[in-house]
Amino acid sequence: QSALTQPASVSGSPGQSITISCTGTSSDVGGYNYVSWYQQHPGKAPKLMIYEVSNRPSGVSNRFSGSKSGNTASLTISGLQAEDEADYYCSSYTSSSTPWVFGGGTKLTVL
Amino acid sequence: EVQLVESGGGLVKPGGSLRLSCAASGFTFSSYSMNWVRQAPGKGLEWVSSISSSSSYIYYADSVKGRFTISRDNAKNSLYLQMNSLRAEDTAVYYCARDVLTVRGADWGQGTLVTVSS
Numbered sequence: 001q002s003a004l005t006q007p008a009s010v011s012g013s014p015g016q017s018i019t020i021s022c023t024g025t026s027s028d029v030g031g032y033n034y035v036s037w038y039q040q041h042p043g044k045a046p047k048l049m050i051y052e053v054s055n056r057p058s059g060v061s062n063r064f065s066g067s068k069s070g071n072t073a074s075l076t077i078s079g080l081q082a083e084d085e086a087d088y089y090c091s092s093y094t095s096s097s098t099p100w101v102f103g104g105g106t107k108l109t110v111l
Numbered sequence: 112e113v114q115l116v117e118s119g120g121g122l123v124k125p126g127g128s129l130r131l132s133c134a135a136s137g138f139t140f141s142s143y144s145m146n147w148v149r150q151a152p153g154k155g156l157e158w159v160s161s162i163s164s165s166s167s168y169i170y171y172a173d174s175v176k177g178r179f180t181i182s183r184d185n186a187k188n189s190l191y192l193q194m195n196s197l198r199a200e201d202t203a204v205y206y207c208a209r210d211v212l213t214v215r216g217a218d219w220g221q222g223t224l225v226t227v228s229s
Contacts, residue, residue, distance in 0.1 A: 048214070048218075100148075101158065
């Protein structure tokens with residue numbers, strides 16, 4: 001069982017917006033602003049999309065945005081495109097003995 | 112351009128050993144913490160181990176503690192993962208990933224597949 005909880009799947013039509021949630025505890029998501037989101041296409045390596053809750057690395061589309069409220073972080077993708085279809089993972093710093101924890105991943109389907 | 116290239120994966124019998132390598136280029140390797148993250152077939156990402164820039168701080172997931180050893184050679188711009196007493200459940204693609212300041216996994220390699228099977 002993953003330390004952070006994500007929905008197994010979400011879907012949306014091209015042009016729509018979707019939000020993926022990532023729920024942790026006060027020892028990880030809720031306690032620190034060190035939440036990241038990664039995109040992974042089949043057979044490819046993960047790619048950093050959001051860091052420190054809401055920051056985008058250079059080159060990442062501004063259609064991707066992040067936020068946090070309490071122990072739950074969220075990734076929103078607006079103006080869905082076919083190439084956004086992928087698996088998305090959240091991660092967080094944690095005060096436990098494990099310095100890096102991931103969510104179980106969410107499969108995004110663009111209908 | 113940052114490049115991380117893993118190698119050393121393959122098929123190994125249960126109880127066997129394997130050493131993974133990650134060759135880094137495009138940045139000052141000795142200045143960054145590094146990690147190994149794995150992904151079992153059809154499963155999610157699992158953090159395995161982390162090492163600080165000077166090797167002063169090393170961490171392991173409970174699932175590999177006592178069996179895996181992370182190390183680095185800053186002169187060779189390389190990260191390693193020595194894996195002993197391998198089990199079927201260690202079967203996965205192993206990625207090396209670079210931290211940049213507070214950002215874990217800012218950059219990732221393409222991964223190397225480890226298969227533990229008799």
